[in-house]
Amino acid sequence: MTQTLPATMKAIKIRKPGGPEVLELGELARPEPGPGEILIRVSAAGVNRPDTFQRMGLYPPPPGAPETPGLEVAGEVVATGPGVTRWKAGDRVCALVGGGGYAEFCLAHEAHALPVPKGLSEIEAAGLPETVFTVWTNVFERGALKPGETFLVHGGTSGIGTTAIQLALAFGARVIATAGSADKCATCVKLGAEAINYRDQDFVAEVMKLTDQRGVDVILDMVGGDYIQRNISIAAPDGRIVSIAFLRGPKAEVNFMPVMAKRLTLTGSTLRPRSNEEKAALARAIEANVWPLIETGRVKPIIDTTFPLADAAKAHALMESSSHIGKIVLTV
Secondary structure (H helix, E strand, O other): OOOOOOOEEEEEEEOOOOOHHHEEEEEEEOOOOOOOEEEEEEEEEEEOHHHHHHHOOOOOOOOOOOOOOOOEEEEEEEEEOOOOOOOOOOOEEEEEOOOOOOEOEEEEEHHHEEEOOOOOOHHHHHOOHHHHHHHHHHHHHHOOOOOOOEEEEOOOOEHHHHHHHHHHHHOOOEEEEEEOOHHHHHHHHHHOOEEEEOOOOOHHHHHHHHOOOOOEEEEEEOOOOOHHHHHHHHEEEEEEEEEOOOOOOOOOOOOOHHHHHOOOEEEEOOOOOOOHHHHHHHHHHHHHHOHHHHHOOOOOOOEEEEEEHHHHHHHHHHHHHOOOOEEEEEEO
């Protein structure tokens, strides 16, 4: 230990599966870093849709992960476990974590932490890891988005959506985004996308009109349900459709004939259960390819609202209202 740290910490507990009101502030033992781990004094923690599913009992933490929710944090390294070489006490980092982010202290694997980008606050940095890791692995690795291609993201004003729009544009793609209000569409346009209000317009017809009936090369979908078939219908030849969530459910009756006829690839992934080695490889790719874009201001986290840690229930209520634009962050 490089400094005297308290034996306990404040952390959010899930009293029982249920609505936002089951989140409560309590005391837990402060964790100790094991081999290859760093202990972060948390300044801010990002709030993500999987946190709400965990709260409802629908997304249990993987084996060995804390019961405390929270998948991304930013703060100061205060202790390191055996074998840690990159980080030392006092370093400012943001990190992807398997859980435990809604707390005063949080453990992270040393290879899943990145330096807080130059020019960013820790609140902004806390909104990066889960979002950027998700976008990078799904849009650029699984979706293989290339310069000059057309990219469609559903939910363009979510944390994932605002990041995906900016990164796709930075790497030379044309971007179309769907959103559910005039204000949200205006935000997408401000970020550089062409926007479709899915409440007022049929996004299938609008996408085909915008692309002269060709369709789009890569689709990032977090809706599922009836969107699955609709995405297939607007995918261009050799298109890739990447699923990362199913807000309308994971099941659909699908006509696979266009998948064959257009040589489509349907894929998807989840981030949390992936191995330490896979996440470390992602972190290296992101530091090399995305961090320079953030540090030069070409890509920036969009923060909607911050709440004190004790108000985690209010943060979840806002997340589930879908009225936010960008990231919701807890401050510790």
